Amino acid sequence: DIQMTQSPSSLSASVGDRVTITCQASHDISNSLNWYQQKPGKAPKLLIYDASNLETGVPSRFSGSGSGTDFTLTISSLQPEDIATYYCQQFDNVPPRGITFGQGTRLDIK
Amino acid sequence: EVQLVQSGAEVKKPGESLTISCKGSGYSFTTYWIAWVRQMPGKGLEWMGITYPDDSETIYSPSLQGQVTISVDKSINTAYLHWSSLKASDTAMYYCARSHLDIVVPSAHFDSWGQGTLVTVSS
Numbered sequence: 001d002i003q004m005t006q007s008p009s010s011l012s013a014s015v016g017d018r019v020t021i022t023c024q025a026s027h028d029i030s031n032s033l034n035w036y037q038q039k040p041g042k043a044p045k046l047l048i049y050d051a052s053n054l055e056t057g058v059p060s061r062f063s064g065s066g067s068g069t070d071f072t073l074t075i076s077s078l079q080p081e082d083i084a085t086y087y088c089q090q091f092d093n094v095p096p097r098g099i100t101f102g103q104g105t106r107l108d109i110k
Numbered sequence: 111e112v113q114l115v116q117s118g119a120e121v122k123k124p125g126e127s128l129t130i131s132c133k134g135s136g137y138s139f140t141t142y143w144i145a146w147v148r149q150m151p152g153k154g155l156e157w158m159g160i161t162y163p164d165d166s167e168t169i170y171s172p173s174l175q176g177q178v179t180i181s182v183d184k185s186i187n188t189a190y191l192h193w194s195s196l197k198a199s200d201t202a203m204y205y206c207a208r209s210h211l212d213i214v215v216p217s218a219h220f221d222s223w224g225q226g227t228l229v230t231v232s233s
Contacts, residue, residue, distance in 0.1 A: 043205055093213045097213070104155070
């Protein structure tokens with residue numbers, strides 16, 4: 001099984017700050033890494049797929065980078081509506097195939 | 111518009127059986143995988159399994175295999191999650207999600223989600 005280590009587990013930042021969340025895979029997963037945003041009481045929302053592709057309709061202040069084992073989600077200028085929990089997610093196509101989410105990063109406004 | 115509409119909240123007793131549903135619309139139901147994701151109270155997201163409606167191929171999370179059954183009826187664009195004997199620890203929000211899954215690339219992401227079904231198991 002591939003393990004995902006997401007950090008930090010929580011983060012406080014000010015409006016306008018640049019925010020970075022990281023996700024590390026225990027094995028090489030190429031670019032099979034996605035990022036989601038979940039607001040309280042709501043379903044998750046896809047932000048970034050395949051490491052660096054911005055989902056349609058997602059603001060351009062969100063970006064993703066990385067490949068292999070180390071990945072990053074960046075918010076270039078934090079907005080109040082970005083307060084949420086963020087999750088990374090990977091797909092392992094080596095049998096037994098599986099999907100794993102990171103533990104989540106709770107982002108608050110300072 | 112792509113939509114996944116899940117069945118309503120359920121309150122059950124331990125040992126009871128339960129099936130919840132997820133109906134897709136606005137896209138070709140048989141050409142995307144459908145996954146189930148669990149979120150226990152105050153906790154993170156946990157992938158349970160994924161099914162391909164066209165041929166019913168299903169992949170389960172190793173940690174949950176045998177505890178739930180995922181099925182699909184492509185004639186009515188609906189996927190199901192079934193428990194034969196619920197436990198208190200099954201209390202959670204359950205989401206279905208549409209997935210682009212490519213085993214060869216590999217790639218799998220969830221671009222559309224249901225609204226969630228809250229399952230409460232209590233004596």
